[in-house]
Amino acid sequence: MGVSAGVAEPTELGLRERKKRQTRDAIREAAVRLVADRGLERVTVDEIAQAANVSPRTFFNYFRSKEDALAGIDEDEIEETCAALRARPADEPPLRALAAILTARLERRMLDPRMHQARVQMHQSHPQLFGAHAATWRNFERRLAEVIGERTGLSADEDPYPATVVAVAMAVVRSTISHWQGTQNPSAAALSANLRAGFDSVARGLAPPASGQPAASGQPRAAPNPPPATPPLVTPADATPA
Amino acid sequence: MGVSAGVAEPTELGLRERKKRQTRDAIREAAVRLVADRGLERVTVDEIAQAANVSPRTFFNYFRSKEDALAGIDEDEIEETCAALRARPADEPPLRALAAILTARLERRMLDPRMHQARVQMHQSHPQLFGAHAATWRNFERRLAEVIGERTGLSADEDPYPATVVAVAMAVVRSTISHWQGTQNPSAAALSANLRAGFDSVARGLAPPASGQPAASGQPRAAPNPPPATPPLVTPADATPA
DNA sequence: CAAATCTTTTCACTGGCTGCAAACTTGTAT
DNA sequence: ATACAAGTTTGCAGCCAGTGAAAAGATTTG
Numbered sequence: 001m002g003v004s005a006g007v008a009e010p011t012e013l014g015l016r017e018r019k020k021r022q023t024r025d026a027i028r029e030a031a032v033r034l035v036a037d038r039g040l041e042r043v044t045v046d047e048i049a050q051a052a053n054v055s056p057r058t059f060f061n062y063f064r065s066k067e068d069a070l071a072g073i074d075e076d077e078i079e080e081t082c083a084a085l086r087a088r089p090a091d092e093p094p095l096r097a098l099a100a101i102l103t104a105r106l107e108r109r110m111l112d113p114r115m116h117q118a119r120v121q122m123h124q125s126h127p128q129l130f131g132a133h134a135a136t137w138r139n140f141e142r143r144l145a146e147v148i149g150e151r152t153g154l155s156a157d158e159d160p161y162p163a164t165v166v167a168v169a170m171a172v173v174r175s176t177i178s179h180w181q182g183t184q185n186p187s188a189a190a191l192s193a194n195l196r197a198g199f200d201s202v203a204r205g206l207a208p209p210a211s212g213q214p215a216a217s218g219q220p221r222a223a224p225n226p227p228p229a230t231p232p233l234v235t236p237a238d239a240t241p242a
Numbered sequence: 243m244g245v246s247a248g249v250a251e252p253t254e255l256g257l258r259e260r261k262k263r264q265t266r267d268a269i270r271e272a273a274v275r276l277v278a279d280r281g282l283e284r285v286t287v288d289e290i291a292q293a294a295n296v297s298p299r300t301f302f303n304y305f306r307s308k309e310d311a312l313a314g315i316d317e318d319e320i321e322e323t324c325a326a327l328r329a330r331p332a333d334e335p336p337l338r339a340l341a342a343i344l345t346a347r348l349e350r351r352m353l354d355p356r357m358h359q360a361r362v363q364m365h366q367s368h369p370q371l372f373g374a375h376a377a378t379w380r381n382f383e384r385r386l387a388e389v390i391g392e393r394t395g396l397s398a399d400e401d402p403y404p405a406t407v408v409a410v411a412m413a414v415v416r417s418t419i420s421h422w423q424g425t426q427n428p429s430a431a432a433l434s435a436n437l438r439a440g441f442d443s444v445a446r447g448l449a450p451p452a453s454g455q456p457a458a459s460g461q462p463r464a465a466p467n468p469p470p471a472t473p474p475l476v477t478p479a480d481a482t483p484a
Numbered sequence: 485c486a487a488a489t490c491t492t493t494t495c496a497c498t499g500g501c502t503g504c505a506a507a508c509t510t511g512t513a514t
Numbered sequence: 515a516t517a518c519a520a521g522t523t524t525g526c527a528g529c530c531a532g533t534g535a536a537a538a539g540a541t542t543t544g
Contacts, residue, residue, distance in 0.1 A: 016490070016541060023491095044530065055493050060532065095448045127380060131373000138369055152450050160421040164414060165448050170412035172406060179402040197360050198406050203447045204335045206407050208394050258510055258521070265522095286499065297524050302501065 024062050026052040031069040036118055037187030040066075040126045072119055078140050081105060085147045094148050094162070098169040099199040103192060106173065110188035120181050141166050172198045256312065268294040273311040278360040282308075282368045302396050309374030314361055320382050323347060327389045336390050336404070340411040341441040343433065352430035362423050383408050414440045 013021075030051035034043045045066050047057040063069040081101060088097040109116050123129050142156075145163045149156035156162045176198045180191050201209070270451040272293035276285045287308050291298040303325040323343060351358050365371050384398075387405045391398035398404040418440045422433050443451070 014542080017542090020491085025476045045532085047529085056531095057494075057533090058492055061492075064532090093448075094450055127376035128373050130376040131370050134369035135371035154451070157421075157424060159451070160418060160436055160440060161443065161451055162349055163417045164443060165415040165416035165419050168410050168444060168448060170524075171409040175405045175409035176402060179399075179405055182399065194402060198402060201403065201406060202410060202444070205447045206335075206410060208336055209396070209401070256511075261510090262522085287501085288499085299502095300523055303523075306501090310501075473534070 001219075012015065023052070023054060023058070026061060027062055028069055031066070032118070035070060035122065040122075040128070065132065067129055070122065070129060071133050071136060073133070073136050073140060077163075078143055081140075082143050082147050085144060086150070088151075092150065094152060094165045095169065095203060097151070097201070098144070098165060099172075099195075102169060102173050103195050106177075106195065107188065107192060110191060113188065117181070117186070120177060124178075124181065137170075141170060166204060169199075172202055252334070265294070265296060265300070269296065269301060269304055270311055273308070274360060274364075277312060277409060282364070282370070307374065309371055312371060313375050313378055315375070315378050315382055320385055322384075324385050324389050328392070329388060330393075332393065336394060336407045337411065337441070337445055339393070340390075340407060341414075341437075344411060344415050344439075345437050348419075348437065349430065349434060352433060355430060358433070359423070359428070362419060366420070366423065379412075383412060410444060411441075414444055464473060 027048065031043075031048045034048060034051060043066075045059050046056045048066070048069070049059045052059075057108050059069075084101045084104065085097060088100060092100075141163070145156045145166045148154075148162035148165055151158075152162065154161055173195065176194045177191070180186055183190065201207075269290065273285075273290045276290060276293060285308075287301050288298045288313065290308070291301045294301075301311070320370070321469075326343045327339060330342060383405070386408045387398045390396075390404035390407055391401075393403065396403055415437065418436045419433070422428055422436050425432065443449075
């Protein structure tokens, strides 16, 4: 569909390479479409192959598994995100830097809300995918942790801190998305706001919010958690576009 | 294998039920042992069944998949852990409560270090398992979030806070385990210490530790993150035994 | 055009997993 | 004890995922 205009291709690809990409895209597209329609279990590889006009065997020449054809992250995106993290001011605290780039990443994705929703739905209803992509995500986290390591001067495999910040940041993102897509108004704005709130909360040591009633009506004891007041963590300044 | 002595069974189970549990345990044990020896791919269901003295078909009467037989959490344990959480003092801040029970849970597991190591190894080297158990863990997190909801008076599906604390706490555990098993001395004591440090760090808003050099040698700027001094989060008091 | 190279396809095979019905075991009422 | 109900295990037939090897087809190169 449409020869890429404007963007300079690194090297003019030969016919062979072009055909390969075309085939790969065709398979991906067929897989996503069929699975969105019928659900993961009700689609066979044979059907995907058929829909993409290739033999079943060819499917496996391109993807290691059915789930693999539905994966969301590739090496390019990992590299991009790491670069964005490196580009944050050196004296910015790690959590804030992570919050910024992860929020930016999500907001960029939300530019195509339909696709984003479809992906989220898919992962919600097919936890197995979560597993199929685990290796990729683990790698993603590891790479981010390394960058944090550079920034803090802590070797990522000696000090647990880098891995922990990253793991926590990712947990916030996942948890927030999961909560957000269950609300009546899953808008891009709402997602950003929720994310911001989540990261702020973490920066405050996850002290319980005072809203509602104070839970079990116990005496307002001494220091429940670190009780400090802290400035907001994520500002609308994110950028570092792709 | 030794009839359980001493421990009082809640209700006297009939022969049928006892045999079922026995079979289930036999299959589990065979699966873990074989996989620890040879790796996930080099073990077939048929072999597991044979080692457990059941037919291959029976394997699938008990477990939905090969991976399922290796899962670490079952409903009983979820319920137990939730109970432990409920049993924490009502005015204890959620993060601290979670830290306490999750640490206790891990320490209990470390009573059988061999088994624990085997499990950790398995998940390290077979990320697919991560996916296979995703549904279980999601459920575990959800249940804990509900309890946190009770404790804070925040409905777990209206306010994102409960889910976030739980997700973060779990992230700390996972990340810590992952780091710990890569150290030269993966002892139970070290794991506990690391966990404690991790949770403390989170309670302090994940401010970067001052160790090493201050990273990019930037000026020691104003407030990098919430810079408070906070009391340690997890004390050796955990208990709530099974 | 022909040779060298890469891709796609066909074929045969292993292993995960399910439905079904027969065989067997345990619980229960007589 | 005996017989019947209910639950469990097993073998079998079959679908689907995934892999190796070699034939067949397309693309590039000389």
